[in-house]
Every structure is written in structure tokens, then in C-alpha cells.
Amino acid sequence: MREAELNRQRVVFTPQEAAHLPQDRPYAAYICHYDWAEGEHATLMHCHERLAEVLLILKGSGRYTVDLRRYEVAAGDVVLCSGGALHDEFPQADQPYQTLCVAIGNLALADLPPYSLLSPDRCPLFHQPEQFADLKELFCLMDRYAAEREPGFQELCQHLMLASLELVRRMAAGRKEDLVTREDSTFGRVARYIDRHYAEDLSIEQLARQFYLSPYHLSHIFR
Incomplete structure (x- = not known):
């Protein structure tokens, strides 16, 4: 169809x-x-x-x-x-x-x-x-x-x-990933975004604005 x-x-x-x-x-x-x-x-x-x-x-x-x-x-x-x-x-x-x-x-x-x-x-x-x-x-x-x-x-x-x-x-x-906490959810969303936009010039500040996070918090999640 x-x-x-x-x-x-x-x-x-x-x-x-x-x-x-x-x-x-x-x-x-x-x-x-x-x-x-x-x-x-x-x-x-x-x-x-x-x-x-x-x-x-x-x-x-x-x-x-x-x-x-x-x-x-x-x-x-x-x-x-x-x-x-x-x-x-x-x-x-x-x-x-x-x-x-x-x-x-x-x-x-x-x-x-x-x-x-x-x-x-x-x-x-x-x-x-x-x-x-x-x-x-x-x-x-x-x-x-x-x-x-x-x-x-x-x-x-x-x-x-x-x-x-x-x-x-x-x-x-x-599906392998099963339980979702607040931190897991944020990590997964950011990781999927990076995977789909890997060819772009991404920065911590840009990603932080995209997901309404502070750069410090985002850096902490991906330490």
C-alpha cells in the first residue's frame, strides 16, 4: 500500500x-x-x-x-x-x-x-x-x-x-536495555542524538542547550 x-x-x-x-x-x-x-x-x-x-x-x-x-x-x-x-x-x-x-x-x-x-x-x-x-x-x-x-x-x-x-x-x-532511570533516559537521548548527528560539529554547550541541561551536568553524565 x-x-x-x-x-x-x-x-x-x-x-x-x-x-x-x-x-x-x-x-x-x-x-x-x-x-x-x-x-x-x-x-x-x-x-x-x-x-x-x-x-x-x-x-x-x-x-x-x-x-x-x-x-x-x-x-x-x-x-x-x-x-x-x-x-x-x-x-x-x-x-x-x-x-x-x-x-x-x-x-x-x-x-x-x-x-x-x-x-x-x-x-x-x-x-x-x-x-x-x-x-x-x-x-x-x-x-x-x-x-x-x-x-x-x-x-x-x-x-x-x-x-x-x-x-x-x-x-x-x-531488547537488551531494560529498566530506565532518569539518568539512563537522559544518557540514551543524548547518545542517540550524537549517533544521528555525528557528522556535525557538536559541542557540549550546544548539546546542553538542545536537551535543557547544564554543560556541567552533561559532562558529568558522559564522564
């Missing part, structure tokens, strides 16, 4: 329809595609109390905040937002920025809080190209069926969503 065919939002189950679904089974609420190619945009800090979200960064780069931790994101990244988690995003202004997101309701995974994709002490940002490619393919199929709205499209979307959840589970289980 061509990315140009993706739309802003496709509803799979309306809130009224979801009220009649079994409460112990997850469902695909909607899939949305954002194309912010006309300069810098930013979302307001918000949360969805009963919906978890799996977000794919298709193009561009920017910053994504989850529960007051800010992460550098770029094409190929996956961000997991549990229900009730505060989050927002700030795309980089000088390049096209596209995201593709599926919202999941009634999520209850073993050993996790309700509406959660990860435990609160784990980093919500992943860069695993194999799972990203598979998730993108599943999401695009969901979007197509939700756009066509042929009889049975909701069931098809449900199966695709469950397959996506299994990929997310494998993605989370396969």
Missing part, C-alpha cells in the same frame, strides 16, 4: 460499538496517519485513559515526550504509550514528518497494569527494523480495511491488531 493513500484517521470500533464488546478482550479503536510536512507542529500534552497506542515514525525526526521523559525519535522508531500516560510530540521543522498509530482498547496483558503495553519503568522507545517493517505492513492493512469498510472489516482489523500485539511483545522481550 502506498503511504500517500493513508488518511488522517480511520475508526474501527466507535465508543458505542466498543461498549458492547467483551471487556476482557482488546480491540482496535482506530488507526491514524499524520503527515506534518508544512513546517513545525506540536501536539499538546495529553493522555488517553483507556486506550494504549503503538506509534510508528515513518519519516523525519523530532522529540517525543512520554510521562515527562523526552526522547529523540526518527524514522524507524516505535513508541509505546500506555493508557493514562501523558505524551506529546514535537517534529523537527525542516523536514517532512509522518507517523502511523493504532489505538487499542480493553488492553489487559499478563503482569502489567490495565491498558499498558510496558511496565512504567521500561523505556517506551524502540528501534528494531525487522519488527518496524512488519508492524508497518500490518498497520497499512488495517488502514486499508478500515477505509473500505466492507462487511467483516472489523474482524479483519481485530486479527491484524492481535498480530501487532504479538510483535510488540516480542520486540519488548528482545
Whole structure:
């Protein structure tokens, strides 16, 4: 499916329809595609109390905040937002920025809080190209069926969503870096930024301004 065919939002189950679904089974609420190619945009800090979200960064780069931790994101990244988690995003202004997101309701995974994709002490940002490619393919199929709205499209979307959840589970289980403290989060964000901008003339002062840190604190983290 061509990315140009993706739309802003496709509803799979309306809130009224979801009220009649079994409460112990997850469902695909909607899939949305954002194309912010006309300069810098930013979302307001918000949360969805009963919906978890799996977000794919298709193009561009920017910053994504989850529960007051800010992460550098770029094409190929996956961000997991549990229900009730505060989050927002700030795309980089000088390049096209596209995201593709599926919202999941009634999520209850073993050993996790309700509406959660990860435990609160784990980093919500992943860069695993194999799972990203598979998730993108599943999401695009969901979007197509939700756009066509042929009889049975909701069931098809449900199966695709469950397959996506299994990929997310494998993605989370396969990552080596696990627990995230405040210092780990800052270190990881700065390290990813340096890795992606290594060809530029970077300085401690510039990096400190970029991440709202003091040069002394940044030097201490990377001592």
C-alpha cells in the first residue's frame, strides 16, 4: 500500500460499538496517519485513559515526550504509550514528518497494569527494523480495511491488531536495555542524538542547550 493513500484517521470500533464488546478482550479503536510536512507542529500534552497506542515514525525526526521523559525519535522508531500516560510530540521543522498509530482498547496483558503495553519503568522507545517493517505492513492493512469498510472489516482489523500485539511483545522481550532511570533516559537521548548527528560539529554547550541541561551536568553524565 502506498503511504500517500493513508488518511488522517480511520475508526474501527466507535465508543458505542466498543461498549458492547467483551471487556476482557482488546480491540482496535482506530488507526491514524499524520503527515506534518508544512513546517513545525506540536501536539499538546495529553493522555488517553483507556486506550494504549503503538506509534510508528515513518519519516523525519523530532522529540517525543512520554510521562515527562523526552526522547529523540526518527524514522524507524516505535513508541509505546500506555493508557493514562501523558505524551506529546514535537517534529523537527525542516523536514517532512509522518507517523502511523493504532489505538487499542480493553488492553489487559499478563503482569502489567490495565491498558499498558510496558511496565512504567521500561523505556517506551524502540528501534528494531525487522519488527518496524512488519508492524508497518500490518498497520497499512488495517488502514486499508478500515477505509473500505466492507462487511467483516472489523474482524479483519481485530486479527491484524492481535498480530501487532504479538510483535510488540516480542520486540519488548528482545531488547537488551531494560529498566530506565532518569539518568539512563537522559544518557540514551543524548547518545542517540550524537549517533544521528555525528557528522556535525557538536559541542557540549550546544548539546546542553538542545536537551535543557547544564554543560556541567552533561559532562558529568558522559564522564
